[in-house]
Amino acid sequence: MRLLLTTSQGIEDLASVEVRSLLDKIGVPFRVEEKPLGVEGRVLAEVGEAFYTDEKGRKRELSVATYLNEKSRLLHRVIVEIASGSFEGISDEEPERALGRIENFVASLPVERFVKVSESFAVRSFRKGEHKITSVDIAKTVGKAIFDLLSRFGKPKVNLDHPSVIFRAELIGETFFLGIDTTGDSSLHKRPWRVYDHPAHLKASIANALIELAKPDGGSFIDPFCGSGTIPIELALKGYSGRIACLERYRKHLRGAEMNALSAGVYDKIEFILGDATRLSEHVDRVDFAVSNLPYGLKIGRKSMIPKLYMDFFSELAKVLEKRGVFITTEKRAIERAIEENGFEIRHHRLIGHGGLMVHTYVIE
Numbered sequence: 001m002r003l004l005l006t007t008s009q010g011i012e013d014l015a016s017v018e019v020r021s022l023l024d025k026i027g028v029p030f031r032v033e034e035k036p037l038g039v040e041g042r043v044l045a046e047v048g049e050a051f052y053t054d055e056k057g058r059k060r061e062l063s064v065a066t067y068l069n070e071k072s073r074l075l076h077r078v079i080v081e082i083a084s085g086s087f088e089g090i091s092d093e094e095p096e097r098a099l100g101r102i103e104n105f106v107a108s109l110p111v112e113r114f115v116k117v118s119e120s121f122a123v124r125s126f127r128k129g130e131h132k133i134t135s136v137d138i139a140k141t142v143g144k145a146i147f148d149l150l151s152r153f154g155k156p157k158v159n160l161d162h163p164s165v166i167f168r169a170e171l172i173g174e175t176f177f178l179g180i181d182t183t184g185d186s187s188l189h190k191r192p193w194r195v196y197d198h199p200a201h202l203k204a205s206i207a208n209a210l211i212e213l214a215k216p217d218g219g220s221f222i223d224p225f226c227g228s229g230t231i232p233i234e235l236a237l238k239g240y241s242g243r244i245a246c247l248e249r250y251r252k253h254l255r256g257a258e259m260n261a262l263s264a265g266v267y268d269k270i271e272f273i274l275g276d277a278t279r280l281s282e283h284v285d286r287v288d289f290a291v292s293n294l295p296y297g298l299k300i301g302r303k304s305m306i307p308k309l310y311m312d313f314f315s316e317l318a319k320v321l322e323k324r325g326v327f328i329t330t331e332k333r334a335i336e337r338a339i340e341e342n343g344f345e346i347r348h349h350r351l352i353g354h355g356g357l358m359v360h361t362y363v364i365e
């Protein structure tokens, strides 16, 4: 079975390390490939059959897709591949011809193996690159082709709002992919614990990527701009043994972080501090790891305050940080200046896709 796994752009390597380690634990043969066919934000896993022994000692097949949906912290979706194909030249083709090719391709697939005629279905589509067709065109064309195929076996049921089976059709550049989306309509990065929705919250998958980059080893940990608490909560959910602090300047967000932590069942594992990160040393004497999604101040007016905010924060951080810091921001110039002028060194830099932007991520020591 081939599973197409989706995640944020720029963290495919970390997601594939996680997937390998999860698959190792269930003893299934596998091969994992980052960015299959060069497609960013994707990891392909070819997996063999996995089994477990039930309470009566019987050997049962284990659904690898369900297992990954349950256990992964870095993935967004787990999609069982039906087929994929290279559609050379589709970018320049007129809509009728491009959609005709997609329809013929889908019509040749054994779709009935993946959905019972009694089950309702819907097609969700995704398109990236230059094309003369839209993702809505793709969903309609693929939906019609599947409907026609299933009609040979009975009366197919389409339910666009609450389908039992979700087909996912993707056209990325000149690669077309069709699969069954086992995750459902809500991406895995939308955590069920989020009861307080901060306007600039970080995706939980990216929070976990930042934690992986920080490699916290049990020492004390702080998110000095913790907002709704995404990073500290995700760390606590991993069973982190060290002290975890969540510092935030605004009471409303700190209360939100507390509510999220309560809902995640980790309220007792985190210290919530109402305070200003530019006076960090007044709140903590020393800290081993600091990981944060810095304020970007996209609103005009506030943006001019960013260089000073970063400079003040990093000069405070220099007084207390013992091991490593990981920070994500759009403000490349301001952060690099603040890092360098306060005696830190950049050990690693990468771009991560977040909210439609490629955001700069730094590991500093």
Ligand SMILES: C[S@@+](CC[C@H](N)C(=O)[O-])C[C@H]1O[C@@H](n2cnc3c(N)ncnc32)[C@H](O)[C@@H]1O
Pocket: 198, 200, 201, 202, 203, 224, 225, 226, 227, 228, 229, 230, 231, 247, 248, 249, 250, 253, 275, 276, 277, 278, 293, 294, 295, 296
């Ligand atoms: C990008 S948001 C962090 C979002 C967070 N990662 C989450 O997932 O909810 C930045 C946060 O920094 C807070 N903030 C701004 N200036 C601050 C300061 N001087 N000290 C502490 N927090 C501050 C903002 O109120 C905001 O909640």
